[in-house]
Amino acid sequence: MSRSDTEQFLIRGMDCADCAVTIERSLRRLPGVESVAVAYATARAHVTYRTGSVAHDQMVAAIRNAGYDVAQERKPDPPLFSRPQVRLTLASAVLAGIGFLIRWSGASEAVAEALLGLGALIGGFPIARRGWRALRASRTLDMNVLMVVAAIGAAAIDQWEEAAAVVVLFSLAETLEALTADRARSAIASLITLAPQTALVFRHDQEMVIPTDAILPGDVVVVRPGERIPVDGKVREGSSSVNQAAITGEPLPVEKGPGDPVFGGSVNAHGTFEVLATRPASESTLARIAHLVEKAEAQRAPVQQFVDRFAAVYTPAVVIGALLVAAIPPLLGADFRTWLYRALALLVIACPCALVISTPVTMVAALARAARAGILIKGGQYLEALAGARTLAIDKTGTLTTGEPRVRSVVSVDGLDPSQVLRVAAALESRSEHPIASAILRRARDEGVAVSRPEAAEAVPGGGVTGGVGGQRFLLGSPEFVATNGVDPGPLADRIGEARGRGETTVLLADTRQVRGLITVSDVERVGAAEAVDALHHLGVRPIVLLTGDASGAAAAVAASVGVDSVQAGLLPEQKVDAVTALRQQHGQVIMVGDGINDAPALAAATVGVAMGAAGSDAALEAADVALMRDDLALLPQAIGLSRRAMRVIRQNVVLALGIKGVFLTLALLGRTTLWLAVFADMGVSLLVIANGLTLLRTNPRKKA
DSSP states (O other), X not given: OOOEEEEEEEEESOOXXXXXXXXXXXXXXXXXXXXXXXXXXXXXXXXEEETTTSOHHHHHHHHHHTTOEEESSOOOOOOGGGSHHHHHHHXXXXXXXXXXXXXXXXXXXXXXXXXXXXXXXXXXXXXXXXXXXXXXXHXXXXXHHHHHHHHHHHHHTTOHHHHHHHHHHHHHHHHHHHHHHHHHHHHHHHHHTTSOSEEEEEETTEEEEEEGXXXXXXXXXXXXXXXXXXXXXXXXXXXXXXXXXXXXOOSSOEEEOTTOEEOXXXXXXXXOEEEEEOSOGGGSHHHHHHHHHHHHHHSOOXXXXXXXXXXXXXXXXXXXXXXXXXXXXXXXXXXXXXXXXXXXXXXXXXXXXXXXXXTHHHHHHHHHHHHHTTEEEOOHHHHHHHHHOOEEEEEIIIIIEEEEEEEEEEEEOTTOOHHHHHHHHHHHHTTOOOHHHHHHHHHHHHTTOOOOOOEEEEEETTTEEEEEETTEEEEEEOHHHHXXXXXXXXXXXXXXXXXXHTTOEEEEEEOSSSXXXXXXXEEEEOTTHHHXXXXXXXXXXXXXXXXXXXXXXXXXXXXXXXXXXXXXXSOOHHHHHHHHHHHHHHHSXXXXXXXXXXXXXXXXXXXXXXXXXXXXXXXXXXXXXXXXXXXXXXXXXXXXXXXXXXXXXXXXXXXXXXXXXXXXXXXXXXXXXXXXXXXXXXXXXXXXXXXXXXGGGGOOTTSOO
């Protein structure tokens, strides 16, 4: 079986949606190329090819043959009036404008026509060049070809104002379209520029300022108040509050101290601390997020694939229709010039720009906005699937709950004070790393209980621990462990039964004769879990099914607390996959939410797999279709709400583009429109759908859909 490789190219010179189509077709003609995805909104081409079948230089040559260039890195956009396209557009507009004024004043018809023709020639040169390259590279009639034919046709029938207007308006609209599309590109590019360019580093026992790209794992970086952290790492010394909204979307700063992880691009609020770099800047969480968002924009959603296929059929159909309009009525005795003019108007209207661009700009705006909120969506298909899914499966431990057991209650027996029960239990567990031991020790610290060392403590795997505290011997463990050691747990049987009914784990403390206390431990639900489930219900996501390997009592208690619709407990990993598959068969699209790689099989079985708390986790970032960058379930309804708004905007754009085209097609056939008005309307709609898509950059993901 042959292997495949992928290469990515940053394209320079893309200023219209048809540019992406031209480049795609040029690259697909190369032998061995399996798939090509060119993202107009981010100016990147992703090429998958059979290993060894095509060289890098051949792909670069194909891109250049199509009339574009390959850049090594994204550079800041040049000043507006230094761009050749802007200068040619202005020159064309000025010459045509003077020509219009001279013709209107009646001063000189010859001078007016010369100026109009010169304006059309200057503005039309880059349009004709792009059209010729599209014809040569991919044998397609793109919108540049259509506009050139329309302008030449208008000039051929002495409609110089129309010829100049077509070129000037089209060139102006292309320029404005390129400028507004730059904003969508910069929305993603701005993610990576959050990291500082230089950093203060300790090397060879001295401080030095070096480029961020030169920082190596193991370097110690000094971060002062107000500065951005340059790379991912761990706090080595010092403490501060850190604003890491760029990575996790958290609105409030997070306290960081020695040993805590920090992310490149985060802002140090106050205090100076040292960070031990754990990876180079090029591999930081921020850099990987930016890369994944750019890659995601190239993954076309089903709705975008439909629009592309429709445009591919629509344009040739209208061109053929224009030829018939120009030929048939004159054959039947109608005026040739009249019907040729109407045919040229049809050619202008045939331009699919507004339709083609209606989806990608909206997609990239939604993906960039989600990333800024701490929601990483891997592609347009997942954005669309999130919008359409109405069923959700969710893991319990680490997702609905924190995954860290907490002490729920401490009960004393036979006059022993609860704090004494906790003191003895904490002493016995002080050397254990078991999660229940950690919960007991945490409760002791929270209540200020002094923890002493046990005497001759001995752990019994799967049962409990024995040891001396204050000269007295104690047992600590499950009711079965205590009973095995000759102590009757009967006096607490009712309490044990009640606790187990609530899904809590019971731990008994006993001396050599009797039970002295009861501690109940359970996982606790995540803060905001119930509110998140309620928000999902308000979005129409139902049923929400809890899938867990935990016991039914514990699962039922959590389900009742947070408000999920049903529970399937005691599931092995493969049974979770079966459960998700059954939900898909019953309800169609299903979202599965888990806490990362542990739920990978079930996440893969769902329509959309969502990983919780993926910041800093390589495995979760790569495995999930959607990654919530912090452990906050509130991000999930935000992601679904944003995806639905994005799909509404796309539908609005498609209806707008097709609706206005339909109106002008009718007007053109009736002779009720002009060439320049057709250009104005078509390019106006292009700008309108771009602006509508970019509104998602200002969308508040917390707002209800």
